[in-house]
Amino acid sequence: MSSEDTKPAFSEIQASALVESIFGLKTSELQPLPSYDDQNFHVHISRTKDTTDGPTEYVLKISNTESSKNPELVEVQTHIILFLREAGFPTASICRTKGDNITSLVSIDNGSEIKSYLVRLMTYLPGRRVAEISVCPQLLYEIGRLAARMDKALEKFHHPNLSSLHRENFIWNLKNVPLLEKYLYALDQDQNREIIEQIIQQFRDEVMTKLDHFRECINHGDLNDHNILIEPSSSASGDAGYQVSGILDFDDMSYGYYVFEVAITIMYMMIESETPIQVGGHVLAGFESVIPLTAVEKSALFLLVCSRFCQSLVMAAHSCQLHPENKEYLMITAKTGWRHLQQMFDMGQKAVEEIWFETAKSYGSGVSM
Secondary structure, three states: OOOOOOOOOOOOHHHHEEEHHOOOOOEEEEEOOOOOOOOEEEEOOOOOOOOOOOEEEEEEEEEHHHHHHHHHHHHHHHHHHHHHHHOOOOOOOOEOOOOOOOOOOEEEEOOOEEEEEEEEEEEOOOEEEEHHOOHHHHHHHHHHHHHHHHHHHHHHHOOOOOOHHHOOOOOOOHHHHHHHHHHHHHHOOHHHHHHHHHHHHHHHHHHOHHHOOOEEEEOOOOOOOOEEEEEEEEEOOOEEEEEEEOOOOOOOEEEEEEHHHHHHHHHHHHHHHOHHHHHHHHHHHHHHOOOOOHHHHHHHHHHHHHHHHHHHHHHHHHHHHHHHHHHHHHHHHHHHHHHHHHHHHHHHHHHHHHHHHHHHHHOOOOOOO
């Protein structure tokens, strides 16, 4: 975020009061959840005679002040969550306010200024985060397939404020990689910074010139290993595996391209992997079982994955300077991210692509839904 004080700082007592005053639900227990620049709480509600059959666990989401200035965008994102749920995807349900709205704007006067925050209440999705397990090829394939199925489903999504997803200078949209230059001050003058500068330049030369040839779509934009929930499953052959049980955090949604979604997903699935370079082929195979990439999209994939590493690493360093108290959460990617980026950079595009494309090819061709 651009300033230090955009992140909400509600106490647990205040959060509990919001749940009751806005949504009419009485809280029995409430715990803070980790978050990047919003504030989230895991809420348990007390059963009453009016709520005997509804959910008992929710997530209270309080948007930062910057996002809260754009209620049209938040409303579109929330309607997308509902749309995807209707289409059979494991997204949350939205709890409506007493006034039958899906969001509520809360204004707080702290003496020197009035700050406004958009508040939403969503059902809590059970499951473990992908980050907590050792990810196998089968799950990587499923996650790649899920990313493509979601982008494809959203081709049919309509809303009067859909244009709000054209977020021109949104730092997390992959086409805005050159905007990272103003945050490079947060990095030391070392080899890491040199790699980032080289990738930004290559992005200008090799990706910006191809954007017109990529197919546009709505991107989730943040399918990372903390935003995908899984649960154990058994296949027909009796093999134990995992299936996706929840998709979280639609706040980075924007108009992008199919190839952006698969690049972002590959990068985040690499983070926790012991064999990170192998990951891309399995995710790509899953994605291409629904949406095969064109030759020009494929040729940009390596650089796009490197570019997402750059976004994540640079913005984490920048955010740590603003919010040192949140350093542990902000630096999750950085723990292994620099090493993975260095490895990709050392191997080079040709060698990495060969592994990815050969792995994807081994799954056989054929588009299936």
